Amino acid sequence: MELYELTIQQALEAMRLGETSSAELTRSSLDRIDALDAKVGAFLVVAGERAQAEARQADERRRRGETAPLLGIPIALKDIFCTRGIQTTCASRILEGFVPPYDATLVSRLTAAGAVMIGKTNMDEFAMGSSTENSAYQLTHNPWDLDRVPGGSSGGSAAAVAAGFAAGAFGTDTGGSIRQPAALCGVVGMKPTYGRVSRYGMIAFASSLDQAGPFARTVADCALLLETVAGPDPNDSTSLPDPVPAYSANLECDLRGLRVGVPDEYFAAGMEPGVEQAVRRAIDVLSELGAEIKPVTMPHTEYALAAYYLIAPAEASANLSRYDGVKYGLRASNANTMELYTRTRGQGFGAEVKRRIMLGTYALSAGYYDAYYVKAQKVRTLIKSDFDRAFESFDVLVAPTSPTVAFPLGARTDDPLAMYLSDVCTLPPSLAGLPALSLPCGLSDGLPVGLQIVGPALGEQIVLQVAAAYERAGGWNARVAPLT
Amino acid sequence: MAVAISHDEIEHVALLARLGLSDDELEKLANELSAILDHMRALNQLDTSAIPPTAQVIPLRNVMRPDAPRPSLPVEEVLANAPDHDASYFRVPPVLD
Numbered sequence: 266m267e268l269y270e271l272t273i274q275q276a277l278e279a280m281r282l283g284e285t286s287s288a289e290l291t292r293s294s295l296d297r298i299d300a301l302d303a304k305v306g307a308f309l310v311v312a313g314e315r316a317q318a319e320a321r322q323a324d325e326r327r328r329r330g331e332t333a334p335l336l337g338i339p340i341a342l343k344d345i346f347c348t349r350g351i352q353t354t355c356a357s358r359i360l361e362g363f364v365p366p367y368d369a370t371l372v373s374r375l376t377a378a379g380a381v382m383i384g385k386t387n388m389d390e391f392a393m394g395s396s397t398e399n400s401a402y403q404l405t406h407n408p409w410d411l412d413r414v415p416g417g418s419s420g421g422s423a424a425a426v427a428a429g430f431a432a433g434a435f436g437t438d439t440g441g442s443i444r445q446p447a448a449l450c451g452v453v454g455m456k457p458t459y460g461r462v463s464r465y466g467m468i469a470f471a472s473s474l475d476q477a478g479p480f481a482r483t484v485a486d487c488a489l490l491l492e493t494v495a496g497p498d499p500n501d502s503t504s505l506p507d508p509v510p511a512y513s514a515n516l517e518c519d520l521r522g523l524r525v526g527v528p529d530e531y532f533a534a535g536m537e538p539g540v541e542q543a544v545r546r547a548i549d550v551l552s553e554l555g556a557e558i559k560p561v562t563m564p565h566t567e568y569a570l571a572a573y574y575l576i577a578p579a580e581a582s583a584n585l586s587r588y589d590g591v592k593y594g595l596r597a598s599n600a601n602t603m604e605l606y607t608r609t610r611g612q613g614f615g616a617e618v619k620r621r622i623m624l625g626t627y628a629l630s631a632g633y634y635d636a637y638y639v640k641a642q643k644v645r646t647l648i649k650s651d652f653d654r655a656f657e658s659f660d661v662l663v664a665p666t667s668p669t670v671a672f673p674l675g676a677r678t679d680d681p682l683a684m685y686l687s688d689v690c691t692l693p694p695s696l697a698g699l700p701a702l703s704l705p706c707g708l709s710d711g712l713p714v715g716l717q718i719v720g721p722a723l724g725e726q727i728v729l730q731v732a733a734a735y736e737r738a739g740g741w742n743a744r745v746a747p748l749t
Numbered sequence: 750m751a752v753a754i755s756h757d758e759i760e761h762v763a764l765l766a767r768l769g770l771s772d773d774e775l776e777k778l779a780n781e782l783s784a785i786l787d788h789m790r791a792l793n794q795l796d797t798s799a800i801p802p803t804a805q806v807i808p809l810r811n812v813m814r815p816d817a818p819r820p821s822l823p824v825e826e827v828l829a830n831a832p833d834h835d836a837s838y839f840r841v842p843p844v845l846d
Contacts, residue, residue: 611769
């Protein structure tokens, strides 16, 4: 087994036993990135020298007898997390050359845990997209089929883990941007309960929806990554005060008697038969493990797309108004203040970002605010109440993560609505702020399929337990994409 | 009947958003937004007259800290990414004539 194939748990054990070192692990990651990332395009920045220095420090700390949850483990970060001293662009030209003067809370917690930061990964610009094709810098290719998308918006992080460039990574999920790329790239990805992980230093897209979360090749690794960064933060007043359970220490679970709901509406028309088959087979495995599987109706599911694509762009139009050329980032040539703003923003933002800012501004503008924005917020209440009702009778819900496997690059770029439909299965839990995970449950035509598990608020533990139980029986075995 | 956003409306929205857009971009956006908003009209099928809006899914309200000063970023770090600055100021075009 190559070093880059080790899971985080395996790597920690190997270092503990003196069989390898962080320097060797980091070298293995960097070598693989050197050899193959030209084909994949997962990274915007590879922090080679800094990572090797951090690795040496980690090895030194370990020699001195120190322990830390991720000591010496190479981790990749979506380029949405502010990293002090390292360029952070959100894959936008408007932040080209921006070097944050501070670390996101997530980043400082990873550093405290001894992680080695391998680099910043590609994404859809300002997290707006489902394919990573909206990056202003480069395309990312799915390691399972280089002509296909990795999903988005955290496509670079998902691809990095799938390709064996890093054993773990972080992304963000607003409407599905961790879960959908995890499904398309055949890795585990999780969006925690809204408020579980601090958003301080995480560049904002839609503040009532954004959440950071981990990618890894096993559920246990994801659990470890999540518990390392989760928890209240005085710098994020939307972070929940609840203590963080030791998720990774409590993954054993007997599924007998577990009440699993399967929402009918998630298997709607437009779903590929191969995806449906793989997901239904996975649900059968849960049944064989003793879970009680029953269908459940979530009648407002079909309205989630419309509600989301009014709420998220509205919030984004407010959040992105800070990009004005005044204090940081791009400043276009200008003759007056109005031109400073309009030319900077006109030049600096890509097409999808402009589309969403316009949509959001329109929905919030006088005369339309009640008809669009407030209406969408009321529908959000209805969608959340579908989940509240479901969780009175069920412990978890399972569904597909994506209606299709990875689609070809360029296949949906001409039709914004077609691209938005990639998210139909992931949007409702986002609107409800609930924890949701995707893990691989098979292949369809050689491409990964994801099973989505949704839990009640702060139900990360049960979601991870069900995922771990399925993973043991499911046969995916943490594989790295067959990339050469 | 489809939602049709007029050229004047789209120009107004672009101004509100301080986005400098070419005529081609404006036209394309008018069409795209019309199509997207048309899809949104499905929300009108739902009777939400008695439903409160959800702005935030968590129960936290007014999370405060004591009004005690803490160190903040040094001025040099704040200005390090500035497109144009002068000593401890960001330099911008004149706002008033």
